[in-house]
Amino acid sequence: MSKPFELPLTIEPEHELRFVGPFNRPVVTIMSLRNNSALPLVFKIKTTAPKRYCVRPNIGKILPYRSTQVEICLQPFIYDQQEKNKHKFMVQSVQAPLDADLTDLNKLWKELEPDQLMDAKLKCVFELPNVDTNAENNSGGAINSGSGSGSGAGSVGANISSTSADGLKSEPKLSSDDMPSNLPETAEIVESLSGEVKALRESNSELRKENLHLKDQITRYRSSAAIKQVNEPYAPVLAEKQIPVFYIAIAIAAAILGLLLGKYLL
Template sequence: MSKPVFESPLTIDPEHELRFVGPFNRPVVTIMTLRNNSCMPLVFKIKTTAPKRYCVRPNIGKIPPYRTTQVEICLQPFIYDQQEKNKHKFMVQSIMVPVESDLTDLNKLWKDLEPDQLMDAKLKCVFELPSAEANSENTSGGGAIGVSSGSAGGGSVGVNTSSASAEAVEGKPKLSSEDKPSNLPDPADYLEIAGENKALRESISELRKENLHLKDQITRYRSSPAVKQVNEPYAPILVEKQIPVFYIAIAVAAAIVSLLLGKFFL
């Protein structure tokens, strides 16, 4: 006799890997589908080893019995290096709670739980870039690619795949228009250009200050009384300061007359 198969209370789709299809110079979104297979409400929480690189909505929530919810995982833009090994992982923690439990404050409920009550499921992240062969296949046989993507995760998952993979299915014309941001310069080039522009502005400012300073010095030099004009005749300084002989003779005569008058009156 075969052993009975017990269905897990929580089904995660995709089950083991979260695929993100580039280009990665813009946000890339993928969808995770969670299904509650039990007759009790289920509370889940999603954690990642790289919280600064991803935006998860919602990262905590509740799923009614036999219902499904979707979680949107957005990978933030970054510089992709194929040689770099990706070690990003996600962990989905879940627990079944009684129907009469208060589910208004899920964070408080989660803090009150015992760690041994939680069920864990781990998924690894996979980064992919659309290859040239895939682009050529999209132009000729986009329908076949759509079937393969749908068969990987079921009918509902084929609709909720990442936006980048959906663009790859639609064909080459739309893919080429979406790929235009990948041809933009690297952010590091922008920083280098901005630095050079700032240095040039500072050099221009210094040259302007030096020019104004030279103009001011020339103006002061020209307005100084010690500076002679170009067309002014040269006159020696000693000649300008000499006393005329006529005035000296008058002074001597006056002295002699004053002596004679002094002797006459005495």
């Protein structure tokens, strides 16, 4: 029988990356890569959600018939069981050419042709801790405590049922365990917003005072202008009264001068 074809790169796990919560803290899973060929293998790991994951290393080389491990860290987030997870990873690999410089993998990767790459896709699966496992652990503790104290089988059964019920009631809270982790950020946001509101109120109060001051100045200016307009018509009247007196004085002076000249000539 012929030997079955073996891919140059073997990935473990092969199809899914599982992350077990709670997700209010970083969750790490390990991916194993094995080179099954007689040539060095260069790989690069990509994801559809690069801001959610930290991959170390995301690019590297594997010597012939050797293995390496990649650490994938999921960043804390608010987990919702109703939300569908669409995160995926893609492992790209290629057998390094004989004359390739393996000291600068980024430069080597840019020089490769896309049709030379081998792709493998894995989907991400989010899981919460098993409820049944926690209930069994709690019930086991209750049985041990009951036998140590010398209590009867009835009290042991009651402890088991009560512990299991408590585990079932408290377990759904795991889906919201990550919410307290965001409380400090929320408090900082509320505090900063309250400070901005306070500053806006102070600015509004100052603008109101300035507006009232400007209104007061405008009122004073209008009142002073009105007084001047009331006093202005009396000046022409005085001028009109002064003009006839001036002419009368000139006429009297001319008459006196004429009399003097008449007397002198006669």
